[in-house]
Amino acid sequence: MLNLEPKRVFHFFQEIDKIPRKSGDEKAVSDFILSWARELGFDVVQDEYYNLVIKKGPSAGYEISKPVIIQAHLDMVCEKTPESSHDFTKDPITLRADGDWVSSDCGTSLGADNGIGVAYAMAILEDDQLAHPPLEVIFTVCEESTFDGAANISTDLYEGKRIINLDHSVDNQVLAGSCGGSGINFELPLQWEKAPADGRFYKLYVEGMEGGHSGEDIHRGRGSAIELLIRLIRDEEIHLCSMKAGSYRLAIPRDGCCTVMVKDGQEAYLEQHVAEMREVFRKEYFAAAPELNVRLEKAEAEDILAAADKKKVVQIIDLFPNGIAKMNGAIPGVVESSNNVGTIDLCDGRLFLTAETRAAYMTTVQDILDKVDSLAAIFGAEVTYFGDYVPWEYRPDSALRLKAQEVYQQMFGEEMHSLVVHAGIECAMFIEKDPEMDAIAVGPNCEYFHSPGERMSIKSTQKMYQFVTELLKNLK
Structure with missing residues (x-):
């Protein structure tokens, strides 16, 4: 166990990280917190989705204050390195500290997104020395997949009109708006055929890309392992057997592998082609992916994809919206809309793709989905959409945001910048249910969300x- 300050915050964070909590699998962590809250005598409700609402009365002097909601999500994105043997269904995530940074010690994502928000809220609930108005702590589920937790929580379970979301990752910023979006499943039946007797088979790997959050990191030019694999196999002499790349639609693909076949006598050509493309990719991504590697290894024989269907796979990835669609004309440097092709899998006679669309307006979300519909119609693919979430529109007159900026300035002598982020935030769901809700999102410095490189600043966590806690004190 790491012995870090604030002790109770890191205690709760490490306790949470012992419990598997992949998005959609939050029952165990929800039950753990439910039991803890009951032991401390709090008014707590667990709904059918495993959302939790925990209420704590006001401290002395705040008896007539209106309640404040503190909100975080229980689930995490489960990413690991190819070398990691971690099993996200049962293994605890162990931590290590290196200088100012805490990260996973088992080659996985850390779970600070949003475990640190949960830990903050639990520490606040436990501490009877803090000054605060009535508190309603809401822990939601499925934030990283479908937003079903925030979308389905009943407004009968809480009263507050002010919500402090703890799912932001830059400490001198107050988040005041976010994008909307939708998940995409795209499927196409394909035909395989027997490989020729003189076929030579290889596994082709793209490894070591940076990846990251499919919204907040989409502008960083980190590239996609899926797109690089497609560039490697364009040649008609390279036959495709199978492909699997990316791990989650909300993460930029870091790694991928495909099995390919060339005919006897073409082995040297394939090796030279891969070596040349390796250098091309390293040149293109020398700054964004310094650990990028492309390699070949011999493989067992497989059926090959029919030539016409291999061409379809290449064309679909070439044409599928991926990366930034538009920049925000009103806010310089902010992405307005994007799409991330997060996974590809060729198996069971089909092509499977998953993707995530994000935009500041649902009209531009729909514009991208319309393009996907057009692509599906051209190729005869099946496409479904799920997990829609609405944007959180910026309010220049937000009293909660202005108070947060005032308190931050008084505490640290510097400005707390307000911004709108290219990611989905649950505040939007609460505002959709109650347009009078005033919301902000804050949190400590964290980096490389949705990847095994995820890490969290110790000093910023303290700060x-x-x-x-000081902001709560100022919300009488």
């Missing part, structure tokens, strides 16, 4: 816990 922002002090800030959140």
